[in-house]
Amino acid sequence: MLIRKLFRFENAHIVRNCSTDRCRRSIHGHSYKIEVLLEAHAFDQGQMVYDFGLMKGTIRDVIDGFDHAICFWDRDDAEYIAWAKHYSARWISLPVSPSAEQFSRMFFVMIDAILKNTDMSNGEADVHLHSVIAHETETGYAQCFREDAYNPRMGEIRLTDIVFSEQVKAEWKDPAMLDRLLRGDRFVNPAHPLQIPPQ
Numbered sequence: 001m002l003i004r005k006l007f008r009f010e011n012a013h014i015v016r017n018c019s020t021d022r023c024r025r026s027i028h029g030h031s032y033k034i035e036v037l038l039e040a041h042a043f044d045q046g047q048m049v050y051d052f053g054l055m056k057g058t059i060r061d062v063i064d065g066f067d068h069a070i071c072f073w074d075r076d077d078a079e080y081i082a083w084a085k086h087y088s089a090r091w092i093s094l095p096v097s098p099s100a101e102q103f104s105r106m107f108f109v110m111i112d113a114i115l116k117n118t119d120m121s122n123g124e125a126d127v128h129l130h131s132v133i134a135h136e137t138e139t140g141y142a143q144c145f146r147e148d149a150y151n152p153r154m155g156e157i158r159l160t161d162i163v164f165s166e167q168v169k170a171e172w173k174d175p176a177m178l179d180r181l182l183r184g185d186r187f188v189n190p191a192h193p194l195q196i197p198p199q
């Protein structure tokens, strides 16, 4: 079974080398919608694949890091990158170009790492990330599956190569969240007593 949670943010970019002239030479923004699809073949104790509320912790925080920020490919022109960093407190440097396709891959890699580093506390069985859909506009989206996220032919995305500005990190609920993720620290979901005992 699949479940899906939708997140939204506003973000600006240029996508170099693409066919659309407005897109490759002019800074423009999008109201992104990110769909996170989780899959499991058994339920937790609440008879859910994964409680939607649990996705409003670290997963929501990392996605919200992109809100009101400018994203640039770390191979872009050095002068442009310096300008973006100077004039925008919130910026993110990416190891790949900020196309919808690469956004979906990048979020897959980040959310996959978060879930793999999370200690489940409510009997979740085999919940895992199925795919991530990045809607760039009302009419265009990209969907990343596991085989896309780690496909070197699409460019390698290492967590260490996604660099968030100090302002972005300071606005996270846990400003050390990324460092903790990179160190492999565990994220622990809250435990709670059951109202109805299991059969």
Ligand SMILES: Nc1nc2c(c(=O)[nH]1)N=C([C@H](O)[C@H](O)COP(=O)(O)OP(=O)(O)OP(=O)(O)O)CN2
Residues within 6 Å of the ligand: 015, 018, 020, 023, 028, 098, 099, 100, 101, 136, 137, 138, 139, 140
């Ligand atoms: N496959 C992709 N194609 C394009 C991407 C992309 O990320 N992946 N990105 C762009 C631009 O960012 C552009 O702003 C969005 O393109 P488009 O869908 O053509 O935007 P419109 O606002 O013109 O959409 P309409 O709904 O058709 O008016 C270009 N291509």
